[in-house]
Amino acid sequence: MASAMQQQMPNPQQQASGGQQQPQQAQQGDLDPVSRFKILLPRLKESLVSLFRDAGQVFKINAARHDSGSMPDSQQRERCEKFEKRLEDFCGICDQIEVSLRLALELHHQAVDSMKNTPLTVMISKPDPNVPQQEGQSYAQYLTTMRQQINYAKEIHDLLHESATKLMEKSQPQPPPPPPQQQLQQQHTPTQQPQQD
Structure with missing residues (x-):
């Protein structure tokens, strides 16, 4: 009974060491x-x-x-x-x-x-007035550049997709021209067979 209680009761030292291990792993x-x-x-x-x-x-x-x-x-x-x-x-x-x-x-x-x-380096931290400034761009400028590049990539994708669609339409064979109107009417009018008495 005592051993069962010891197994159920967590050891505070184990909890403390387990709590320390989690931040180390993180x-x-x-x-x-x-x-x-x-x-x-x-x-x-x-x-x-x-x-x-x-x-x-x-x-x-x-x-x-x-x-x-x-x-x-x-x-x-x-x-x-x-x-x-x-x-x-x-x-x-x-x-x-x-x-x-x-x-x-x-x-x-x-x-x-x-x-x-993107040849310019991205300055993530705030500039220190005591340190000479390196050549680079701010994170906001970097985001603007990335958005522009994404928009350009989308435009190129859309143009390529549109061109491919047009090429597919041109390469498909054209259906034959429809028959003249008279031939269509003759085909659709029912023919009457003579009735036998």
């Missing part, structure tokens, strides 16, 4: 990919060291077991499970690093494209 999500890579790199090194250490122990145990021909015991299984867990952790960190590096590369390409299409 801060990590806000970091740019290069900073995140720099944070993950020491973790990767530690994970690799522990992975090699556990791999060496598992290799040593398996070699001894192979030489003696004995079956694995619970300690050997625990070592193997620990090695597998370390391997999963290492692969998880590698995946996070890969995502961070791909994101950094994509952001770099976007920055290069942005500099090519």
Whole structure:
């Protein structure tokens, strides 16, 4: 009964540490990919060291077991499970690093494209009167430029769509001219057959 009550009652220390972990995770999500890579790199090194250490122990145990021909015991299984867990952790960190590096590369390409299409830098912060002004444009000017580029892109899209529609209309075969009026009237008037007595 007491153990059931302890399981239901949350530990205040666990709550405090859990509360501290959430802002840290939120801060990590806000970091740019290069900073995140720099944070993950020491973790990767530690994970690799522990992975090699556990791999060496598992290799040593398996070699001894192979030489003696004995079956694995619970300690050997625990070592193997620990090695597998370390391997999963290492692969998880590698995946996070890969995502961070791909994101950094994509952001770099976007920055290069942005500099090519908008050569003036965007000043996001308010200018400091003590610091000499750099050449650039304000964020409001940047938004105006972007709106103009979007409008130009829409106009080009509409012109291309209109031209494609006209080309499709011209390339479709024209229907044959309608037959003369007399032929139509003859076709539509019912013919009377003579009645037999």
